Structure formats: C-alpha cells, structure tokens
Amino acid sequence: MGFGDFVRRLAVDTSPLRVPAYRRLWMGQGVSFIGFQITSLAVSAQIYDVTKSSFWVGMLGPANLIPLVIFGLWGGAVADAVDRRRLLIVGSLIAWTATVGLLVQAALGMANIGLLLATVAVHATGFAITGPTRGAIIPRLVPVEFVPAxxxxxxxxxxxxxxxxxxVAGVVLAQGGVAVAYLIDVLLFGAGFYAALRLPRLEPVGEVSRPGLRSVVDGLRYISGNPVVMMSFVVDIIAMAFALPRALFPEIVAERFGGSPLAFGWLAASVSIGSVVGGLxxxxxxxxxRQGLALTIVIAAWGVSVALAGLAGQLWLMVALLALGGAADLVSAVWRQTILQTHAPDDMRGRMQGVFMVVVAGGPRLGDLRAGATAVWFGATGAWVGGGIACAVAVLAVGLAVPAFRSYRAAVGNV
Incomplete structure (x- = not known):
C-alpha cells in the first residue's frame, strides 16, 4: 500500500456531505456551536468573577443537568412521535431566548448568581430538546453506509x-467582556436555525407511541434489555463524572497562570483540539x-491523560496531554453513537438519542459538580489528578467485567 492509499484510509470520510440537507445541518451546527461554546466559557468566567469560588462554577453542573435529564428523555420521546424538523426549530428557539436573556442581564449589570443559573437552566432545556432530535434526524438524511461517517x-x-x-472567548473576554461574548452567540445562532428551516418534513415512521412517561419507560426498558447499549452509557458516565476537570480551569488558571483569560481559553479548548485532530x-x-473492548481501552487512556495533565506545570504540556485525551474521547463518542443507531429501529431512535443526550451532556455536569465539590476538600490539583486516576481504574474494572460488552463486535447494516 502506497503513502497516498495510507493517507486516504486514515483521513476522515466526507461522503455524507454529498447529501445537501445533511451538509446544511452540519455546517449550521458547526457555526452555531462556536457561539454556544463562547457563551459556556463566558458564564463560567462571570460566575467565578462574582464569587471567586470553583464551587459555584461547579453548580453550573446541576443547573444544566436537571433540565437535560427531564427534557432530554421527554424530547427524545416526542422526537419519535412528531415532525422532527418542527421539534428542532422549537428547541432552538428556546435555547436562543435564554442566550438573549444572558445578554440582557450582562448589559444591565445584573450579576446575580441565582438569575444566571436559572437562565442557564432554560438554555439547557432547549439544548435537551434539540440534541436527541438532531441525532434521530441523521439516519433519515443519509444512506445506511454513511451513518458512521x-x-x-x-x-x-x-x-x-x-x-x-x-x-475566541478568551480574546473577547479580555477585550470586550461577557456582554460581547453573549452577543456573538446570539448572532451565530442564525446559521443553525437556517439549517433547521431548510430541512424536509420528517414525520414519524413505524409504530408511533404517544410521548409521555410510558414512552420514556419503553425506551429505558429497551436499553436495560441490551447489555452492550447499557454499557456504552455506563462507561461514558464514568469518563465524564470522574475525569472531566473543566470546573477547575478558573482556579488552576488563577493559581498557575496569573488568571490569564488566554490561558483559560487554551485550557478550555485543549480537549477539543485533540478531538479535532483525532477526527481528521x-x-x-x-x-x-471489537468496539466494546476498544471503548474500555480508550476511556482508560482518557483518564490517564487527564491525571498527567493535572500534574503538569507548563501550559503547553497541560494542553498537549488534555488534547491526547480528547482524541480518545472523540473515538469513544463515535463508537457509542454508532452502536445506538445500528441497534435501534427508527421508532425508537429518538428515545435512544434522548438517553444519549442525557448521558453525553449530563455526565460532564456531574463531572463539574464532582470536581467543584472535591476541590473544596482536596484542592484543585488533588481533585483533578484523583479524578483521572479513578476514571481509568473504574472503567477497566467495569468494562472488562461484562462479557457481552468485552466481546462485542460491531454489526453495521441494520440501520
């Protein structure tokens, strides 16, 4: 095999971008997500600036988690019963309204912690609706063979x-403050909203269940009867709840890097830098x-990388180690999502994506809460390093103990 063939086999597969509806959704999501991340960093910085406490930054965890659990599960059930295009538009508007609320309070100088957390909870509600809906839409837009890509x-x-x-947020916070950061998010939102408007109608197919508690319970029962699917959620919760250190970033930046907004930006971006490289x-x-075994290994690698980053004293080394963990996290996420989409029929995909959203978005919030609380007792460095070690040990113990998951082999084709 020549070098050109090797590069083609290694490079990311862009075949799904040939589908116009998917391409618009993908591009719109990418642009609007930049704004979402700017806002996320700005909220953390604003709360730490007001309170000087990692505990209150960690309280962003439950402020996001509670709506994500409730409306993620409900939104997934609704996505199996209504036009998914319309539901995506409604959820997007809820999230955008919350961002406007953050902009208004910042412009008026209303730095109230309760108000900030409540507005974040409204934003999480919109995110909880759009996340599972978008995930359930993708297999309807692209051919079966394009789903993993x-x-x-x-x-x-x-x-x-x-x-x-x-x-971008690091520069904006240093030069313009949180109000400018929120304004950028409000404007960038338009790209994702346009992509949602251009989607075709996506009425439910197969057996339609009335969205409600019974529908949610049916989805959870489906998961409980599939140990591989169940374990794909369990190992991700371990990864995020134990090892994610982002609630500690403001304190670490203050202790080691003089409170530099640029250092804060680099730390916040580091995991995703690795994910981008890993994706490419x-x-x-x-x-x-052997995706079950592979998932266990890459999540353990994530935990070890995080622990080593917590011991590093130089910013570049911390960023490099967190980026290595981010590459492992990207690979893990692709395998977990593909497992869900290739196991579940279309009339169950919304509910599967709802649970996926709760785990993927809720796990980091548990991680924020864990990091903030343990930092009170053990300090930021102890909370950071201990969490990474605990993740690696726990995921190896759990992942290798379940035979069905340990020996699982991917079977793509029943999407």
Missing amino acids: ANTLNFLVGNLGTVIGPL LSGWVGRIR
Missing part, C-alpha cells in the same frame, strides 16, 4: 467549535470491530 463528522465539527469558541485522522475508526 456522518457521526464522525458531527463530532468533528462539534469539537472544532469547542476549539474555536473558547479561543479517523478513517480507521469504522474498521474496528
């Missing part, structure tokens, strides 16, 4: 936004068949 592209553009957003070199990911 479409998932990779989605995670790639999301992580690219997570790189660009914090780096992801051509091999779809060829791995």
